[in-house]
Amino acid sequence: MKKTILILLFIQFCGLFSAQTGDTIRMSRKEAESIFLANNLDLIAQKLEISQAEARVLQAKFWPNPTLSISEVNLWKTYDIEEQPALIGNWGQNFQISAEIEQVIQTAGKRRKNIELQKIEVDGEKYELQEVLRELKKTLRNTITEILYNQEQQKMYEGQISSIEKLTASYNNQLNLGNISKAEYVRLKAQEIDFKKKLISLRQEVEEQQVELKALLMFPAKTHIVISDSFTMPEKELSELELDQWIEKAKENRPDILITKNKEKSAQKNLELQNALKTPDLALSIGYDRGGNIMKDFIGLGISFDLPIFDRNKGNIQEAKLEIEKTKNETRKNILKSENEISSVFRNYVGTQQISHDIDASYEETLDNLLISHEKNFRLRNISMLEYMDFLDTYIGNxxxxxxTKKELNQYYENLQYVVGQDL
Known part of the structure; x- marks a missing residue:
């Protein structure tokens, strides 16, 4: 945890000076994920969407404001005016005014239903955050896997280039002395150039992956990230018996399924609200009239409401009913999609894992030792160039x-976590 905090502080520091210098930062997968969760702007933006939805819940709780109306104010008097009692001293005998306060009362539980609907929308934004997080975590982890894969490939080609450069230099000397044919030297030099070309291609791929990773972690452009973890295969052994459990877990945990289920709830609550909207609201009022009524200083009460003769909100109610059916179909579609995805990714993972079991733990070490042996024998001219090149191709291929296999297994494992909707 301390190391992660220090890395975060360093990122802020290097962000200030990135215009002057380029920085290489080493970090593990876990540290990269911690920085991603703290810095990623897509996640921050989605969290603000939740706050906005919560603000809409707060707004839905307020009653409509009362309306104050002031009218019939006279600025002059007519010749046949009926005098009123003075308001202040002798002033106000010819003054007329009417005032009214009106308050709308929502009926049929509209306010409560709207609050409940907005609360469901808050849950929807939370599920959207989980979906954004699920998508971005998959992208982050697969990008890190690609970087580790390319780092290992670079090490392999850098090692071969270092060895073959020495051999090429030695063969060049032998060529100048007339001890070997030019064809042998050219063959070796061609292999060196081919390796260097592949290394350049790998570095270009790494640059593309660096762009993706730095965008996810919000790192400065001049920063270069090195993943410090060893490139290993996932250790988790998966069983066919777990498949049904994962399918059930996906129904409970996958954000895209939770989003459509939440849309069902929202559509149901919206139908309740639309049914309530066909009931007219009441507007209660109290008014005061001075000089405009047969009674002086008249105070009266009033009530008003729409007569639901023409518009009973039938169209919106019908639309809300259809929305319920639509969201139910979307939920069924997403559940079926998740079942197919889990089964497919599981089979891919198990198939690749079986190949990994065929690779003995010491096999890589054996390959490396054999390569050293072939290089030595080739340098001593105990084996021909054809034999050396043939083994070199075999070595690179294996x-x-x-x-x-390591890359595919890591990617299938991450895809499995993605389709299940949780870390396994």
């Missing part, structure tokens, strides 16, 4: 298969 190392690539091992790295591909």
């Amino acid at each position: 190392k690539t298969i091992i790295l591909d």
Whole structure:
């Protein structure tokens, strides 16, 4: 935790000076995820969406404001005016005014139903945050896997370039002495150039992945991130028996399913609100009239409401009913989609895991030792260039298969967590 905090502080510091210098930061997967959760602007923006929804709940709790109306104020008098009692001293005998306060009373539980609807919307925004987090975590983890994969490939090619450069330099000397043919030297030099070209291609891929990772972590452009973890395979053994459990867990945990279920609740509550809206609201009023009535200083009460003769909100009610059916279908579709995704990803993971079991733990070490042995024998001319090149191709191919298996297994495992909707 302390290391993560220090990294976060360093990021803020290097953000100030990134215009002058480029920085290399080493971090583990866990540290990258901690920084991602703290810094990612998409997550921050989605959290603000929740706050906005909560503000709408607060707004829904307020009653409509009362309306104050002042009218019939005269600025002059007519010749046949009926005098009124003075208001202040001798002033006000010819003054007329009418005032009214009106308060709308929502009927049929409209206010309560609207508050409940807005609370459901808050839950919806929370599920949206979970969905954004699920998508971004998958992107982050797969990007880190790609970076680790390319880091290992770079190490492999850098090692081969270092070795073959020494061999090429030695063969160049032998060529100048006339001890070997130019064809042998050219063959070796061509292999060196091919490796260097592949290394450049790998570095270009890493730059693309760096852009993705830095965008997720909100790092300065000149920062270079190195993932310090070893590139290993997931240790979790998966069983066919767990498949049904994951399918059930997905129904409870997958944000896209929770979102559509929440939309069902929202549609149901909206139908209740639309049914309530066909009942007219009441407007209660109290008014005061001075000089405009047969009674002096008249105070009266009033009530008003719409007569539901033409508009009984039938169209909106019908639309709300159809929305319920639509959201139910969306939920069923997402559940079926999750079942298919989980089954497919599980089979891919198990199939790749079986290949990984065929790779002995010491196999990589054996390959490395054999390569050293072949390089030594080739340098001593105990084996031909054809034999050396043939083994070099075999070595690169096998190392690539091992790295591909590690990458695929990590990606399938992350995809499995993604389709289940939780970390396994």
